[in-house]
Amino acid sequence: MNKSYSIETDFINSRLDRWFKKKVSLVPQSLIEKNIRKGNIKVNNKKKKSSYKLKEKDIILINNIDFKPTKYKIKKEHYKPSRKEINYSSTIFIENNENFAVINKPAGIAVQSGTKSRRNIIDTLRESKEFEGFDPFTVHRIDKETTGILIVAKNRKYAQLFTSLFRIRKIYKTYLGIVIGELDKKKGILIDDLYHYEEDRKVITKAITHFTVLDSNNNYSLLKLNPETGRKHQLRKQLLLHGNPILGDSKYRLTLNKSKSKNTLMLHAHKIKFTINNIKFNFTADLSINFKKVLNEKYLKNY
Numbered sequence: 001m002n003k004s005y006s007i008e009t010d011f012i013n014s015r016l017d018r019w020f021k022k023k024v025s026l027v028p029q030s031l032i033e034k035n036i037r038k039g040n041i042k043v044n045n046k047k048k049k050s051s052y053k054l055k056e057k058d059i060i061l062i063n064n065i066d067f068k069p070t071k072y073k074i075k076k077e078h079y080k081p082s083r084k085e086i087n088y089s090s091t092i093f094i095e096n097n098e099n100f101a102v103i104n105k106p107a108g109i110a111v112q113s114g115t116k117s118r119r120n121i122i123d124t125l126r127e128s129k130e131f132e133g134f135d136p137f138t139v140h141r142i143d144k145e146t147t148g149i150l151i152v153a154k155n156r157k158y159a160q161l162f163t164s165l166f167r168i169r170k171i172y173k174t175y176l177g178i179v180i181g182e183l184d185k186k187k188g189i190l191i192d193d194l195y196h197y198e199e200d201r202k203v204i205t206k207a208i209t210h211f212t213v214l215d216s217n218n219n220y221s222l223l224k225l226n227p228e229t230g231r232k233h234q235l236r237k238q239l240l241l242h243g244n245p246i247l248g249d250s251k252y253r254l255t256l257n258k259s260k261s262k263n264t265l266m267l268h269a270h271k272i273k274f275t276i277n278n279i280k281f282n283f284t285a286d287l288s289i290n291f292k293k294v295l296n297e298k299y300l301k302n303y
Contacts (some may be wrong), residue, residue, distance in 0.1 A: 003061075003062050007056065007059075012056050017051070019054055029050070043060055043061075045061060061159075078105055089125060090129065091128060092106065100153045101151065101266065102149060102150070104148060105146075105147060111142065122138060129300060131154070135154070136153070137152065139159055144267035160277065165276075170275070172272065176225070176268045177235065177266060179220065180244060182217075183221055183242075191208050193239050209226065209228065209234065209238055210227075211224065211225050217298075220247065222295065222300045233251075236267070248266050262288075266294055271284050
């Protein structure tokens with residue numbers, strides 16, 4: 001197999017190995033590394049590392065590859081949403097343009113397909129009329145039971161841009177959460193070391209969250225939460241550590257009642273703001289009917 005490829009706009013700044021898996025064949029990483037060392041995969045007729053970031057006008061040359069392009073391809077089956085789910089997805093858009101969409105994610109649906117649940121937002125959006133002619137790209141996630149703002153890129157360029165903005169903390173998020181109990185202060189910063197395990201290795205990361213108490217009584221508080229860092233389940237873990245777990249969190253704290261409702265986590269991604277090309281974007285996601293209902297039930301003001 002002797003072939004040359006010009007880099008498409010969508011793949012500018014993509015890694016060489018990721019481009020190969022996407023455009024040529026989904027092969028094991030070791031096989032790509034082996035063929036790069038042998039000089040069978042070159043960029044502009046020069047050897048490059050697998051981590052090389054592709055540039056505009058790059059030409060990738062593939063020579064004497066010792067496997068068939070389709071040999072290692074894995075068929076990835078997407079979740080097939082119902083017509084009702086597709087129609088409903090059109091009602092949750094906050095912003096929709098040629099580069100990205102912002103949606104108000106409902107509770108009870110994951111962002112991406114996983115081992116426990118195949119039903120997910122990304123595959124549903126893929127079938128929607130708003131994404132006709134586009135592929136949805138995940139740039140961040142919110143938990144399955146969390147409601148609110150989710151950004152979905154429509155091309156690789158903006159997916160990489162949003163990923164970079166999140167990494168350098170230039171995207172600012174505001175959450176609303178109903179927690180159990182009252183906090184000692186009306187405003188402050190939560191700073192904690194959170195840990196998780198990667199196989200047998202314990203990994204510790206610092207989590208920083210700014211909070212403001214919007215309303216409270218003897219039993220419950222409504223908080224505005226601004227995470228400075230983006231750790232997995234950060235808000236849920238931190239609030240539990242400080243003695244004020246989020247109402248309805250069955251993962252990090254058992255629910256107080258035996259409600260049959262699955263959508264009881266009282267955490268909502270309310271606002272998000274960022275700047276692209278000197279243009280400021282600011283989006284707000286309305287509270288769900290269920291969130292408003294719980295505010296009334298717990299005698300907290302509607303925000």
